[in-house]
Amino acid sequence: MRLKTGFALIISYGLVAETKSDYGDCGTNSCNQYISDRVCNEDTIGEDSQAPSDDFYRVGVLRSLSSGPETDFATMFAWEQALSDGLMSHVTDLDMLWIDSGSGISGGVQAGLCMRESGVNLVVGPSYSSVAQGASIIGTIYEKNVIGATSTSPLLSDTDSYSYFSRVIPSDNYQGAMLAEYAVNTQGWTKIATISISSEAYFEGITNVFAETAVLLGAQISEALRKIRASGVRVVMIAMEPARDALVIANATGMLDEGWAWLTTESTITTLTSNLWGLPEEKLVDMEKLLHGFIGLVPWMDTEGQTYQDWLSCVDSHYDDTTGMFANLGAMLTAANGNSVEVGKSKAKDMWYGYYYDAMMLALRALNPLTASERLDKRIARTVAIIWQHRVNDQSTRGTRYSGELDILVNVDELRNHN
Template sequence: FIFFRGKPPPQSVCNTTRPDGRPSSILIGGLFPESGTLANGGIPRASAFRIAIEDINDDNCLLPGTTLVGILNDTETSPVEGLRSFLYLADEGITGVIGAASSSVSRAVAVACPLFETPQISYSSTLSELSQKSTYPFFSRVVPSDAFQGQLLAIIANDLGWDRVATISTSNAYGVSIIEQFTNRASALSIAFLSSQTFPPDENEDSPLLEDAVRLTKSSGARIIVVAMVLGDAQNFLRVARRQGLTEYATFLVTDGVAQDALFEADDADELREAASGMIGTTPIEASGELYDAFVADWVTRDPSEYPGAGNDDINTFVPFTYDATYALAWALDRLVRKGIDVYNGTALLDSVQNGTNFVGLTGNVTFDENGDRSAIYTILNFYDSDDDATFVAVGDAEQGEIDYSGEPIIFRDGSTDPPDAAERVFVAYDDAQGIAMVALCCAGIVITILCTIRMMVGKNTPIIVYASPNFILLINLGIVIGFCNVFVWTGEPTDSLCLARPWLLVLNFVLIFGNLYAKAGRIYHLLHQRKSFVFKPIKDTTLFGYVCLYSLVFIIPLIVWTAAYPLEVDRSDDNPDNDKVNIKCSGDNAEVFLGLFLGLVGLSLIFGVFISYLNRNFHDFFSEIQYVGYTLYTVTITCCVVLPMLFILEDEPDAFYIVLMLGLIFANFATLLFLFTPKLYILVLHPSQNAPPTDEGGRLQTQRSALSVHQ
């Protein structure tokens, strides 16, 4: 094995030929970013290049009798330095060159390669522009073109139900090209763009340009951010995004330049892991199989002082691609040698590379298409910061637009496997001001109702409670408590269970109160209109309960049908006026039909309530029960007439809809509590002496209809 960094001794590059016509040595070059923004990945790739040359020289089947000599130069992740490094290698007489890493450096080199007829094989440059053979005829790569990677990111976004995104990339060829491909495919999939930002590569984390790009991305309201840049830029982006609070909720959909474990090779690795949690990325298909396992076994035993980046099993994504790129060039040279063709014939070597390559490497079968590109096979990766050993894991594979999500489940930032929404989900949370206020009022209502019920049950044998019927009091108060409990199914992010509970609580609240009120009002109307007098005595409740049950069934039966046949489910509605937000609602098939049915039943009930209250308006029964029933019916009817139209108007304004609905429920239930039970508690607690039915001078019970007394 012979390997040189920089300029080799003159005698070592002498192209001597053996008697059998085989060259004794062949010189190839390697371009690696050992400094600059890609240094974290470039250093171990350079070691892979060296190990590949060692293995080739030890292989008696590949270039037998010929020593492969490598010269490695640092591109500094710069197109200018990369081109300078290549020109130096070309001047030394290399037959071919492995590299470069970044697309912008490879593009600069690819422009110069035809001048020297030097085939170039990149191990990680994915810029789609490099597939243009008329411009870059000597360029090949063992990784797929970004022409598919950008499209793949759009397909993943669509598969996960994300219909709006923001993009941020570096303004170099790599970032701009991928975002362009993503934009074209995403637009065809009806994905909207809330923001598209770029910043120059190699900006540090304090750069105003980077700060502004992140700030504008955040202000767009997007929850899904497509990121196209290389490692160093990605690290600085995550630092700024974390500082500005973007990483608290955003999900990053990233390219192969970001989706690498080397992303976390920094002093602030813990903070970077936290910022990247839930990240989904793409990378050329991961290396696997017996050959790769053997390579890993060798890699972990290497001395990192001699082979920087080696010595552990944390292998950079493009290390095996570097190894395969070196082998691809070696096999191409071997074919020329065996045919007796001069290995310095650049055109012949190019043909051997692009048309003759077909071998099984660490990354699978290596071949090139007519553009010098590797087949577009990608692994889809997911990163979730669950522990100190968190790493990118494979969740699926993609080939030519077909995705197989058969790997590990995707875990998102919140630790769940449910994809987050692409826009801010609008609903009233428990920690919102309106949520806090309404929950507090309803909880107070529940407590007050329970205390009132307890006090009235303590006096259940007294005349005022007996006349009102303890059973009816319990049922009405149960309805009131259920009414206040509505706040718990209307506050917080809706779920399918909460959606199912909403109509049930509203219906039970209504029928338990109104069914019993109608029974009481109807009973009094019947007694006062059909009889001249009556003796005060406890009223049997069974008949009235039967009527209440029949009344309830009118609501309950269609509600059961609705729940069973067309259950309400959580739905996202795009009718929010802000493009970066979606309303989270409950909806279902035929929901409008059932809603119309219930509104009709409620309307008829309210009309009946108002009618019977009007008929009873001049009657004064014991303890003025009928008047308080009438006040309750009038108040609730007026409340419904005001609130229901407002709810239809405010349907697309979640906060206002919630406030109006809750205030309507709170007011109606408190009014029922006030009119029906406050007078009873007033007598029970403050004036127990009045807790007796009115009697005439002879001690007989009496009631009045206006000024007319009816006696028995």
């Protein structure tokens, strides 16, 4: 038995697009001076300060400029470490460029246009799949490489639609398949109901507020849960954000009691340790109690590995910086988290931001062996990025992504010979 509730609203692009005047503006406690000087927006591109040039290597950092700088510790650490290891030492003009991800597909499209105008070589990020979809649609048209950080949607595996997209995190195809195998093969559950409401699933760009408002009305969730309970099915897979509203109703009707089994996604489980989705606090209340006993998967991270530990040490060593690349990032995180240094540091050390480290390191290692002319050949740059992504080495926070061994560059040589 399979029950699914959802929304399919088709909304004019203009209703959800970022306003022109707001795009590229840093929010409170979001950008230090170093980042502010390197933000991609139409004004600076128009002044040619970010115009593409053959000898300028530029790596984009795609994140929301209305949120905090948590990811920046990871991307900057990767940048700092790669350069200290001698990567890109042959380049005299190398810099990062922050690109506002906005929100949803429309934000990704606007970010993609900024990628095109500014001439970035590779872009790392974003966190959200819907943003990655928008940016990668434009990236496919204009041959701009996007290396996703925590963008896990299986839709992004469509290489025809997203030809220049790759990622350093597994697709949700693996998560869904592994959960199904656990439920059916390991536990022997053969009757499973599913509930799914997610704005991330729609190309129409439905915003979170539409989905959230509909969920708050409670009608469809209550009806779905009532049908599941009446059916006799006692195994439920729930995939939605925010999940709390449905779980409160399920708890009130005894559906979280003994005798029930619940499966859910990694994004729901991670609300116990971080608020990666930026949900309001009321959507996190009692989640530890509501999720007790739930079964789900999160991507494996080599938390004992040297790279991961070095990243955490980087946060500690640069948290109080007042000059340089990391200047005041710690102060902003402290201010944004109730003036708590401890909470601010824990936010910057969130496991998920390690994927930004991996994406940035991948970008620099992909660009490093290319000549200036080859760098402008998007086919070569994309191929090198994908080659690096599928190598295995301990020089990533996951410990399972790419290698620093130059023997793999035979693939690049083959491409060179065909030019």
